Amino acid sequence: xxxxxxxxxxxxxxxxxxxxxxxxxxxxxxxxxxxxxxxxxxxxxxxxxxxxxxxxxxxxxxxxxxxxxxxxxxxxxxxxxxxxxxxxxxxxxxxxxxxxxxxxxxxxxxxxxxxxxxxxxxxxxxxxxxxxxxxxxxxxxxxxxxxxxxxxxxxxxxxxxxxxxxxxxxxxxxxxxxxxxxxxxxxxxxxxxxxxxxxxxxxxxxxxxxxxxxxxxxxxxxxxxxxxxxxxxxxxxxxxxxxxxxxxxxxxxxxxxxxxxxxxxxxxxxxxxxxxxxxxxxxxxxxxxxxxxxxxxxxxxxxxxxxxxxxxxxxxxxxxxxxxxxxxxxxxxxxxxxxxxxxxxxxxxxxxxxxxxxxxxxxxxxxxxxxxxxxxxxxxxxxxxxxxxxxxxxxxxxxxxxxxxxxxxxxxxxxxxxxxxxxxxxxxxxxxxxxxxxxxxxxxxxxxxxxxxxxxxxxxxxxxxxxxxxxxxxxxxxxxxxxxxxxx
Numbered sequence: 001x002x003x004x005x006x007x008x009x010x011x012x013x014x015x016x017x018x019x020x021x022x023x024x025x026x027x028x029x030x031x032x033x034x035x036x037x038x039x040x041x042x043x044x045x046x047x048x049x050x051x052x053x054x055x056x057x058x059x060x061x062x063x064x065x066x067x068x069x070x071x072x073x074x075x076x077x078x079x080x081x082x083x084x085x086x087x088x089x090x091x092x093x094x095x096x097x098x099x100x101x102x103x104x105x106x107x108x109x110x111x112x113x114x115x116x117x118x119x120x121x122x123x124x125x126x127x128x129x130x131x132x133x134x135x136x137x138x139x140x141x142x143x144x145x146x147x148x149x150x151x152x153x154x155x156x157x158x159x160x161x162x163x164x165x166x167x168x169x170x171x172x173x174x175x176x177x178x179x180x181x182x183x184x185x186x187x188x189x190x191x192x193x194x195x196x197x198x199x200x201x202x203x204x205x206x207x208x209x210x211x212x213x214x215x216x217x218x219x220x221x222x223x224x225x226x227x228x229x230x231x232x233x234x235x236x237x238x239x240x241x242x243x244x245x246x247x248x249x250x251x252x253x254x255x256x257x258x259x260x261x262x263x264x265x266x267x268x269x270x271x272x273x274x275x276x277x278x279x280x281x282x283x284x285x286x287x288x289x290x291x292x293x294x295x296x297x298x299x300x301x302x303x304x305x306x307x308x309x310x311x312x313x314x315x316x317x318x319x320x321x322x323x324x325x326x327x328x329x330x331x332x333x334x335x336x337x338x339x340x341x342x343x344x345x346x347x348x349x350x351x352x353x354x355x356x357x358x359x360x361x362x363x364x365x366x367x368x369x370x371x372x373x374x375x376x377x378x379x380x381x382x383x384x385x386x387x388x389x390x391x392x393x394x395x396x397x398x399x400x401x402x403x404x405x406x407x408x409x410x411x412x413x414x415x416x417x418x419x420x421x422x423x424x425x426x427x428x429x430x431x432x433x434x435x436x437x438x439x440x441x442x443x444x445x446x447x448x449x450x451x452x453x454x455x456x457x458x459x460x461x462x463x464x465x466x467x468x469x470x471x472x473x474x475x476x477x478x479x480x481x482x483x484x485x486x487x488x
Contacts, residue, residue, distance in 0.1 A: 008328035012406035016046040020368030024355025029348035030093030037084030065348035073121035079103025088138035099135025127169035139185035148182030176219035197235025248280035293342035332358035380460035408457040446474035
């Protein structure tokens with residue numbers, strides 16, 4: 001018997017969340033605080049419109065992980081391109097490493113990578129490497145801090161797009177010659193291995209398109225993945241859960257790969273590769289589910305997936321073992337910037353934080369940040385429109401199109417005649433597949449009735465639909481229906 005698919009740990013109902021006036025590129029958390037890095041110069045409270053009640057925050061902000069409240073931790077990151085691209089805490093949560101393109105933290109001169117003490121939100125004196133260009137990825141272990149990005153020099157020494165440091169900022173001898181920017185890093189200390197992904201083609205003189213496994217101490221190439229990604233696709237995110245590692249990719253042009261891949265940590269062999277199109281920006285495994293942010297628009301060949309409809313789904317949950325897309329469909333819009341939508345995911349205190357360039361969440365205004373909690377589920381499905389006809393004397397046929405719910409696949413429909421429940425039907429549906437449903441009701445010839453319908457996801461129930469009334473013919477005449485209002 002097949003094992004049951006996992007369930008998402010979060011509802012699809014967004015929690016009230018502060019907003020940014022620009023793009024969020026990275027999220028990290030430690031000790032009940034969520035750190036937000038990006039390209040923005042202010043934040044504003046939940047519900048506030050752009051320009052209203054703005055609070056200055058220069059490319060960095062901090063929030064209470066449980067309540068979402070804005071915290072006073074607010075160093076400003078300025079100069080350079082004025083953007084924070086990468087955040088990562090130390091394993092013990094005492095240090096937050098920050099990378100991007102900036103030349104100052106407050107009034108202190110720096111060079112695109114620094115560290116903060118999380119206890120008091122102060123800039124550390126020891127970790128201030130001189131990095132020659134943008135830092136796009138950070139990974140930490142108990143002994144080492146890895147940086148990846150656009151740079152080719154660190155502290156005056158050659159380091160091609162990847163470098164390693166002690167936690168105190170001393171450059172380690174680790175060295176890998178990578179020919180183009182590194183955008184993702186994930187270390188596996190128990191195996192002495194570091195995965196790197198990005199725009200590169202060559203690593204240490206060996207062809208290694210966009211994904212490579214390196215010796216975590218020396219930087220030597222341990223494994224390449226020649227058949228995993230086609231040309232014009234590059235790795236944007238790597239994460240792992242202790243058993244598997246996961247890759248999210250973005251492609252450009254025809255025949256590219258935009259989806260996700262799962263591999264085994266023990267032997268680097270592929271477990272599955274989905275076929276979704278739509279530029280994956282980040283992957284995040286959490287409690288047996290793989291979450292991702294993208295602008296997926298065609299997952300027709302992925303289990304549980306949806307066809308091309310010329311719309312986009314920006315947040316997905318998948319089974320880590322089978323790649324099946326699970327029924328969890330909160331959504332954002334494309335937003336500003338490159339109009340990709342969400343770009344960063346993090347879980348803190350049981351809450352999923354999402355950052356990016358979106359301006360709407362589930363159809364409502366919300367810029368840059370949003371959150372999803374464990375519950376309760378508060379959103380009732382939309383009540384369907386009910387239509388009626390008399391198929392023959394003494395019978396009324398009711399028709400409606402199934403509704404859909406962002407987190408419950410099977411909904412229950414209750415039909416009422418003259419205020420009394422007469423039928424209850426269950427139907428699975430999705431936003432791309434809403435089947436038509438019907439019910440035949442037996443009534444007395446020549447009678448008149450009113451019908452209503454309501455729908456439930458098992459927790460929340462919609463209001464009953466407006467009354468639709470029908471005069472049932474006594475003979476062969478056609479039934480007459482009216483929607484609401486008094487009988488005529």
